[in-house]
Amino acid sequence: MTRSNEFAVIGKTTSKTDAIAKVTGDARFATDIYLKNMLWARVMRSTVAHARIISINTEKAKNLDGVKAVLTSADMPDGKYGALVLDMGVFAQDKVRYIGEAVAAVAAVDEKTAARAVELIEVEYEELLAVFDPLEAMQPEAPVIHDDLAAYTTLFERTERAMTGNVNYQSNINTGDIEAGFAAADFIFEDTYEVQKQHPSYMEPNSTVADVDETGRLIIYNTTQRPHINQAILSSLLGIPISKIRVMPCHVGGGFGGKNRTLTEPTAAALALKTRQPVRLTFSHEEEFTSATTRHSGVLKMKTGVKKDGTLIASDVKLYYDCGAYAPTPNAVWLGAISSSGAYKIPNSRVEAFSIYTNKMMGGAFRGYGAPQANFARESQMDRIARELNIDPIELRLKNCLVAGDSLHTGQKLHSVRVKETLEKARDMVAWQSPKLAPNRALGVACGIFACGGFATSSIVKLNMDGTASVATGAMDMGQGLRTVMGQITAEELGISSDDVNVVIGDTDLTPFDVGIFGDRGTHTTGLAVKKAAEDAKIQLLEAAADAMEVDVSALEIKDKKVFDKSSDNRFLHFRELLGGGQYKKGGPIIGKASINPTEQPFDTNIVQGAASKMFSTYTFATHIVETEIDAKTGEVKVIKATAVHDCGTVINPAGLKGQIIGGLTTGLGYALFEDVIIEDGQVKNPSFLECRMPTAVDIPEVEFATVDEFDSRGPFGAKGVGNVSVINMAPAIANAVDAALGVRIKSLPITPGKILQGLEERAN
């Protein structure tokens, strides 16, 4: 086993390679692209929640001075797109299904003219009954949102309810014997939880500048987590070959899953192809809140059977996730199903998880990806069980938590699990005695699991003549520090310094395929491909050295950009000598490459039906403990301190880790206490940061964090991810602290002062 102190580069803080450009203002984002003759686009959006489109009249808009093009679905090839369910066109096709859906788009000489033209587009609707509640939408008499749902293309094995009524995706987990499990239980706990829509709130709006170059190729400058998938989707939607499209992502001003989408690209591209001029489309702040995506809201029903001593023996979970009018990522529902057992061993488990259409803005990917909802339910209920059985909440968790070698309820055997150690370490860090500290002041704990890594990626490592290197990956850096970490991994493998590595990301002309950065797969999965490509380059370099030095490869080792003959300290060749001057002896310049997909093993279909993925590479774990103080008069909750302990395997960049942990738990704090995109009759009521508030500097508690010692043998240098699991514990930990302090159990998010006051009133009666 290798530990971080045996590494030269891994585990040492390396300044983010792009940080200098970010503090000088030189870093170029998509909105910073200004091209000659650039047109500005605006989108005309539906004002009704559910309607058939009778007619669209764009004549007045087209005739407005300065307008260069107007497009509707009639101008586009008849394609639909999505991750698992191909259900959405670039523009509404025949029907509109939510307020804010794109109906038409305009390109004009400036943004104001484009906005004026949008107002001149006339749409005649035949309004239809709408449905806004996911449970109502599941009833047989509910309005059907997608009439020909069954005919849509899907990329998963359909279960019985999938693609029927308003259900677009369903997965089931059945392990053990659920009836026998509940029969053997001494106590049964049954609760219903509700969760809200949370907006990803990246600071930079969705934006694309599309251009057509002199050869007729489409060039896309955008802000995205998945350039290669963007390229493929553009090809399919616009009916042009992939070779005619270059996606050149700019710096991404935050993504958090919200930019693992293709939102502005097709519209800007179609307008650029039509006008043969560059076109910029940037979402307005309001459009971000009405027409992008949020974390799925939903209802979670959880029934758990427990033995007297606190052993979990049976669990029956139903997840109803509201995906809104289209289902860009029902995968989040699958992740919710996996996470719904928590980080626990439950021998008899049943989960039914649904992704349900309603006439609302879309639910999509957002940091935590389906798990914050499920973990709020699981970890809230665990605390209830602890309280009612009079067991310490941490003891109850330790009694049931997974250890390496256990199987998750999906049947996947786990090889890297240190959740127990995260619980113990967090307990020690806060000197835990009991949750209640003083009147209105208490600690709350939660732990959690997140699926890490997987899906296809690739990398190329080129060695330069002077012994420096260049690594290319189609993955993206949205600020989490992927560039820096890929540089470190390349440097470590090649025995050079991070400063000697140039990292090229994203550009589809320069980089090989990566499916996109989501689900803790950057450091882990892209990292694996980068390491393997560097290894390939290293082997070629050693072979060249063996030839030149006339020794066997096994006699060689690399140190400080030199290849040494191990038998003699004096005999070495500098990288420069092996790579320089075009004098390659072994078939030319050295280029290492790797293509991998670490998720190859399917789930057992006797246990899992409707899986949206194969088995994940590994799982990450964390425990968070919050200290809260509640003002019983106003119901306001203040988190004073948060303690976070993570099992993320080897730490590659400590400063990056800190940013991921504190950033993630801050997003979790907002989810717990106030963030809520409120929709009434399909209309978003608070479409701005002002009305839909996210945490500011004054909301942040003191944070202490730590990691536990773990080396995941299947990760790059033993590493796992960290970005998602940091989000999922805050809501239940805070709910648990509120209950410990006041005896008020809040089962719906966010935990507002109003809900706390109502709970206090109910308790008093």
Next chain:
Amino acid sequence: MDQITDRTTVNGKKSRSRVLEMSINGETHEITVKPRVMLLEAIRDKIGLTGTKDGCESGTCGACTVLVDGQPTLSCISLAVENEGKDIRTVEDLADGDNLNFLQEAFLDQGGTQCGFCTPGMLMSATALLEKNPKPTRDDINKALEGNLCRCTGYNSIVDSILQASDQGVKPRLL
């Protein structure tokens, strides 16, 4: 506000546009703008300094913060014409050529920037704070940054950056 209704001749045409002399980072720029053009648009679209970021265009996120006569100002909701003759500073003013200033260095040392989109606004709010209060407390910093949103960092590393810059014992991280 009589400036706004002024009619000026631009390129021989009667226009509501006005020619303004804007002092940005110590340089005077002559730009022609319509009366309702915001300072942000003048800085980015007219003068071409894109370091100042265009986030929400509604005064809620703070990414567009610049200093006007030393005061942090949301340039997306401040009219360009109102800022004529004032001393405007943007993020591009902080470094001296290739040499970063102490605050920028501290952001690098403490991991104060992740995606970087809020960073220019954060740096300008922090500059204003440190010019008025060279030894701010953590609370002073939190209050000064309340109008600058960040989704990546959880603010902690930004506050540490400003503490380091104010030479109050927060050392460059050494791990």
